Amino acid sequence: MTTGRATRVPEREPDRRRAAPVVLRVVAGVYLAAVLVVTLWPTPQESPAPGWARAVLDAAARVGVPLTYDVLEVVSNVVMFVPFGVLGVLLVRDGRPVRVVALVVVVAAALSTAIETAQTQIPGRVPTVQDVVLNTAGALLGALVAVVLLVLRDRRAT
Numbered sequence: 401m402t403t404g405r406a407t408r409v410p411e412r413e414p415d416r417r418r419a420a421p422v423v424l425r426v427v428a429g430v431y432l433a434a435v436l437v438v439t440l441w442p443t444p445q446e447s448p449a450p451g452w453a454r455a456v457l458d459a460a461a462r463v464g465v466p467l468t469y470d471v472l473e474v475v476s477n478v479v480m481f482v483p484f485g486v487l488g489v490l491l492v493r494d495g496r497p498v499r500v501v502a503l504v505v506v507v508a509a510a511l512s513t514a515i516e517t518a519q520t521q522i523p524g525r526v527p528t529v530q531d532v533v534l535n536t537a538g539a540l541l542g543a544l545v546a547v548v549l550l551v552l553r554d555r556r557a558t
Contacts, residue, residue: 443525477531485505486545
């Protein structure tokens with residue numbers, strides 16, 4: 401039975417955890433924009449290695465690291481999508497870790513496939529299935545690292 405008086409809901413202090421998804425969304429948006437610029441910007445192929453790659457190879461040679469362009473390309477494709485995996489896990493976080501990782505990996509594979517497909521129309525770009533596989537592997541690596549760190553954090557909190 402109600403008494404006619406309105407019950408007052410106590411005011412909550414702002415929950416800092418609610419701000420995190422907004423920050424994460426902004427970071428994810430900036431990251432995705434950067435990936436699209438890097439992967440879809442027309443690049444003339446005057447040489448087999450773009451300027452940034454030549455600079456990295458030269459720096460590695462100066463310090464005695466035997467790095468080839470092929471190895472650098474493989475590592476770059478993996479590393480470029482590691483943040484995708486981390487950010488994906490942090491944004492989706494609700495659910496079972498296996499499902500979250502699977503979702504992040506499927507979305508990464510779809511994004512990488514779309515990028516490689518778009519590259520077929522961009523002069524100077526060379527799309528490959530290898531890039532899709534390596535990008536997807538990078539996202540998987542990032543997602544697994546994020547899940548492990550979240551599980552460890554949650555175990556310490558209890």
